[in-house]
Amino acid sequence: xxxxxxxxxxxxxxxxxxxxxxxxxxxxxxxxxxxxxxxxxxxxxxxxxxxxxxxxxxxxxxxxxxxxxxxxxxxxxxxxxxxxxxxxxxxxxxxxxxxxxxxxxxxxxxxxxxxxxxxxxxxxxxxxxxxxxxxxxxxxxxxxxxxxxxxxxxxxxxxxxxxxxxxxxxxxxxxxxxxxxxxxxxxxxxxxxxxxxxxxxxxxxxxxxxxxxxxxxxxxxxxxxxxxxxxxxxxxxxxxxxxxxxxxxxxxxxxxxxxxxxxxxxxxxxxxxxxxxxxxxxxxxxxxxxxxxxxxxxxxxxxxxxxxxxxxxxxxxxxxxxxxxxxxxxxxxxxxxxxxxxxxxxxxxxxxxxxxxxxxxxxxxxxxxxxxxxxxxxxxxxxxxxxxxxxxxxxxxxxxxxxxxxxxxxxxxxxxxxxxxxxxxxxxxxxxxxxxxxxxxxxxxxxxxxxxxxxxxxxxxxxxxxxxxxxxxxxxxxxxxxxxxxxxxxxxxxxxxxxxxxxxxxxxxxxxxxxxxxxxxxxxxxxxxx
Amino acid sequence: xxxxxxxxxxxxxxxxxxxxxxxxxxxxxxxxxxxxxxxxxxxxxxxxxxxxxxxxxxxxxxxxxxxxxxxxxxxxxxxxxxxxxxxxxxxxxxxxxxxxxxxxxxxxxxxxxxxxxxxxxxxxxxxxxxxxxxxxxxxxxxxxxxxxxxxxxxxxxxxxxxxxxxxxxxxxxxxxxxxxxxxxxxxxxxxxxxxxxxxxxxxxxxxxxxxxxxxxxxxxxxxxxxxxxxxxxxxxxxxxxxxxxxxxxxxxxxxxxxxxxxxxxxxxxxxxxxxxxxxxxxxxxxxxxxxxxxxxxxxxxxxxxxxxxxxxxxxxxxxxxxxxxxxxxxxxxxxxxxxxxxxxxxxxxxxxxxxxxxxxxxxxxxxxxxxxxxxx
Numbered sequence: 001x002x003x004x005x006x007x008x009x010x011x012x013x014x015x016x017x018x019x020x021x022x023x024x025x026x027x028x029x030x031x032x033x034x035x036x037x038x039x040x041x042x043x044x045x046x047x048x049x050x051x052x053x054x055x056x057x058x059x060x061x062x063x064x065x066x067x068x069x070x071x072x073x074x075x076x077x078x079x080x081x082x083x084x085x086x087x088x089x090x091x092x093x094x095x096x097x098x099x100x101x102x103x104x105x106x107x108x109x110x111x112x113x114x115x116x117x118x119x120x121x122x123x124x125x126x127x128x129x130x131x132x133x134x135x136x137x138x139x140x141x142x143x144x145x146x147x148x149x150x151x152x153x154x155x156x157x158x159x160x161x162x163x164x165x166x167x168x169x170x171x172x173x174x175x176x177x178x179x180x181x182x183x184x185x186x187x188x189x190x191x192x193x194x195x196x197x198x199x200x201x202x203x204x205x206x207x208x209x210x211x212x213x214x215x216x217x218x219x220x221x222x223x224x225x226x227x228x229x230x231x232x233x234x235x236x237x238x239x240x241x242x243x244x245x246x247x248x249x250x251x252x253x254x255x256x257x258x259x260x261x262x263x264x265x266x267x268x269x270x271x272x273x274x275x276x277x278x279x280x281x282x283x284x285x286x287x288x289x290x291x292x293x294x295x296x297x298x299x300x301x302x303x304x305x306x307x308x309x310x311x312x313x314x315x316x317x318x319x320x321x322x323x324x325x326x327x328x329x330x331x332x333x334x335x336x337x338x339x340x341x342x343x344x345x346x347x348x349x350x351x352x353x354x355x356x357x358x359x360x361x362x363x364x365x366x367x368x369x370x371x372x373x374x375x376x377x378x379x380x381x382x383x384x385x386x387x388x389x390x391x392x393x394x395x396x397x398x399x400x401x402x403x404x405x406x407x408x409x410x411x412x413x414x415x416x417x418x419x420x421x422x423x424x425x426x427x428x429x430x431x432x433x434x435x436x437x438x439x440x441x442x443x444x445x446x447x448x449x450x451x452x453x454x455x456x457x458x459x460x461x462x463x464x465x466x467x468x469x470x471x472x473x474x475x476x477x478x479x480x481x482x483x484x485x486x487x488x489x490x491x492x493x494x495x496x497x498x499x500x501x502x503x504x505x506x507x508x509x510x511x512x513x514x515x516x517x518x519x520x521x522x523x524x525x526x527x528x529x530x
Numbered sequence: 531x532x533x534x535x536x537x538x539x540x541x542x543x544x545x546x547x548x549x550x551x552x553x554x555x556x557x558x559x560x561x562x563x564x565x566x567x568x569x570x571x572x573x574x575x576x577x578x579x580x581x582x583x584x585x586x587x588x589x590x591x592x593x594x595x596x597x598x599x600x601x602x603x604x605x606x607x608x609x610x611x612x613x614x615x616x617x618x619x620x621x622x623x624x625x626x627x628x629x630x631x632x633x634x635x636x637x638x639x640x641x642x643x644x645x646x647x648x649x650x651x652x653x654x655x656x657x658x659x660x661x662x663x664x665x666x667x668x669x670x671x672x673x674x675x676x677x678x679x680x681x682x683x684x685x686x687x688x689x690x691x692x693x694x695x696x697x698x699x700x701x702x703x704x705x706x707x708x709x710x711x712x713x714x715x716x717x718x719x720x721x722x723x724x725x726x727x728x729x730x731x732x733x734x735x736x737x738x739x740x741x742x743x744x745x746x747x748x749x750x751x752x753x754x755x756x757x758x759x760x761x762x763x764x765x766x767x768x769x770x771x772x773x774x775x776x777x778x779x780x781x782x783x784x785x786x787x788x789x790x791x792x793x794x795x796x797x798x799x800x801x802x803x804x805x806x807x808x809x810x811x812x813x814x815x816x817x818x819x820x821x822x823x824x825x826x827x828x829x830x831x832x833x834x835x836x837x838x839x840x841x842x843x844x845x846x847x848x849x850x851x852x853x854x855x856x857x858x859x860x861x862x863x864x865x866x867x868x869x870x871x872x873x874x875x876x877x878x879x880x881x882x883x884x885x886x887x888x889x890x891x892x893x894x895x896x897x898x899x900x901x902x903x904x905x906x
Contacts, residue, residue, distance in 0.1 A: 012750070013745060013748075013749050013750055013751075013757070014757070014785045014786060014787075015741070015744060015745035015748060015749075015757075015782070015785050015786075016745050016749075017785065018888060018889045019745075019889070023742065024742070024745060024746070026751070027746070027749070027751065027752050052867050053867055053869060054867075054869060055739050055742070055866060055867045055868055055869050057866070057867075058746055059743055059746045059747065059854060059864050059865075059866045060746065060752050060864060097849065098850070098867065101851060101865050101867060104865075133864065134752045134864070135752075136751045136752050171751075450568070450570050450600065450635055451570065451572055451600065452572070452599070452882065
């Protein structure tokens with residue numbers, strides 16, 4: 001599927017043979033829908049600046065923002081906004097001279113997503129920029145917009161003749177779709193169907209920035225490039241797996257989006273299930289995009305479906321109440337909701353039942369993982385920002401060093417930190433010096449920054465480059481997204497039907513509700529301190 | 531990373547005491563409130579130099595290398611003088627804060643010195659100081675091309691998986707290039723029993739952005755017909771960068787399947803070759819500029835794009851920007867950032883880049899043919 005792009009758009013260039021595809025991203029215009037928004041400001045525009053500084057962008061490249069919000073000269077406005085975003089969020093420090101080189105290829109077209117004339121203006125602008133920068137009619141449309149606007153935008157793009165079928169046109173058109181892809185299975189299917197009306201699947205890049213993180217990519221290397229690990233990576237040796245995505249921040253400025261969405265949709269359906277797939281997948285027979293994605297999708301198919309009773313016993317949702325973070329008192333979620341809607345002069349909803357925390361136990365019913373619980377948890381206003389995958393190995397037999405039940409051995413744990421401080425650690429038992437046999441757990445650590453130095457590229461940098469190079473390995477395929485939704489739907493439906501107005505609560509600055517502890521303690525296990 | 535700090539270079543230490551003195555230095559000055567010092571070691575880096583000024587450069591470069599790629603550095607120095615003597619050792623450590631405000635991360639440097647016939651003992655000293663289970667790299671930091679280095683390089687590279695050399699400023703470029711190309715085929719080892727070895731030229735690494743921008747500028751999608759219509763290539767370079775330019779044209783010739791004809795050389799001014807491509811003959815010229823940075827400054831390629839005769843000019847404007855223009859066309863100049871490539875960055879990146887580079891080897895094979903045409 002993925003090879004169709006490359007075969008048709010790249011006439012043979014012997015100067016590029018033998019080099020990695022990402023070293024030669026193809027000439028193109030990146031069109032950012034919603035360029036006035038938060039994501040573009042914080043992530044996308046700084047990411048392009050960093051790629052430019054690293055000298056990895058194609059020489060024939062330009063960025064055109066599209067949307068509402070410009071004040072005065074649109075091009076000048078987006079350049080100022082990009083500058084501000086870079087000054088705040090860029091990996092590389094801001095440098096005026098380097099920024100000038102970036103800004104000369106940065107433009108903005110003001111227009112509404114429901115205005116066909118605006119799309120005509122966009123098309124005209126793209127033709128001008130294309131001639132100026134020799135981008136060979138190649139376009140990447142980045143949908144950094146709410147899901148509700150995707151259908152309309154794609155329709156207008158197609159109507160305006162801006163979507164080319166690669167095989168016919170000799171130039172590529174690609175679309176990047178941001179999460180959330182729907183708020184349930186039906187809406188996800190609708191969005192996918194909308195996109196599919198104009199774009200083939202191999203032109204579609206559904207982005208999940210977690211997959212651009214070095215440590216997540218390293219999961220594949222760690223598992224399949226180390227002969228000591230792969231033989232142990234199964235239910236015979238692994239006791240259980242914990243995947244944690246903890247956030248110290250509250251909902252903040254995303255409250256308008258978050259209320260009614262919650263942690264299950266916001267984190268579990270996409271990020272956590274994607275990381276779960278990377279952790280549990282079978283060895284792919286090659287690194288071709290669809291081979292890797294097939295292997296990941298298999299994991300989703302093998303997830304044991306949750307019955308309403310399972311949801312009762314295996315899933316915990318909760319909401320934070322007022323507490324303390326970094327010595328500062330912070331309000332509870334419902335207080336924030338009330339303040340947010342009051343400030344926006346909107347009706348304040350009744351007591352919100354939006355979950356800010358989810359913990360769950362899931363099983364992967366295949367040969368490798370039969371009987372091994374995977375504990376997933378995510379929450380806001382937890383004590384710190386930390387994401388990790390922890391593989392806890394089975395205890396050794398209760399003889400020799402593990403004979404005294406009052407002093408059990410700490411289990412061997414391999415933990416892979418996704419953020420911050422990307423790296424991995426192995427906890428093993430070792431003998432304390434001295435005549436007596438006393439055992440002490442030690443942690444052997446590898447830290448990406450310490451080991452490899454410098455700053456790793458941001459996930460968005462890597463992923464943008466992959467789209468320019470036509471490599472879809474790290475992007476979600478349509479069936480993956482829909483299968484992930486299929487898995488979480490019983491939970492959403494169960495919650496919907498339960499009509500429970502009370503949610504377990506946890507104090508901001510703690511590791512979640514008591515119910516989550518009970519969930520794992522019922523299995524005689526504990527949540528890890530991350 | 532922050533607050534790079536170093537211990538003083540120790541007094542001369544006997545080889546048997548080096549590990550002891552290193553351990554003392556790592557923990558010297560540690561604040562009681564600090565977490566245990568962490569020794570970070572991703573590689574063994576053996577550096578050989580035989581010139582005092584090169585030693586100074588390396589001594590100043592090592593802290594930046596290990597900040598980027600923590601390594602045990604074994605700096606091997608051949609000192610001037612005829613009097614034999616034992617190998618002398620000295621140590622120091624390079625530390626920075628990382629992994630937390632109270633965590634010092636340190637890399638070790640061992641400096642070994644010898645003169646005259648004592649130099650022959652250096653490889654023995656090095657072997658005893660290498661850390662097991664880490665990749666070993668030899669950085670051959672001398673002006674002598676590796677093929678002319680004799681047994682010393684062979685012995686130092688005995689356990690190395692990578693030999694890094696820098697062809698910049700080599701005297702007798704044609705002789706150096708021809709010999710090195712042949713040497714490369716012998717020095718590289720395949721993967722048998724884990725005893726693989728590659729060789730890398732820092733100068734080749736410097737060409738990364740030039741190769742990338744050339745590949746893009748000549749790409750059939752944006753410059754239709756250009757690759758099949760080149761009639762002349764002219765490269766201007768600063769002093770001592772002739773081999774850099776040479777490697778660039780060799781890369782083009784190897785990728786595009788050109789046959790090398792006769793060449794002539796006007797020392798320190800110009801080298802010119804006649805070349806046969808499938809579409810016809812072309813001329814390749816390498817011009818030395820009298821002054822300026824030791825780097826390629828401009829590449830001009832005469833060709834036909836979309837049926838129109840033109841020339842692509844790629845110019846290093848000296849401000850980390852490469853400018854691409856088409857002669858006789860009004861299209862706006864395109865620019866590409868060319869990040870600075872300080873020596874420490876080039877070396878640190880090369881330490882993690884250990885794959886056999888077939889494009890480099892094929893280019894060097896063509897570079898040898900270019901050289902032989904001048905040596906006839």
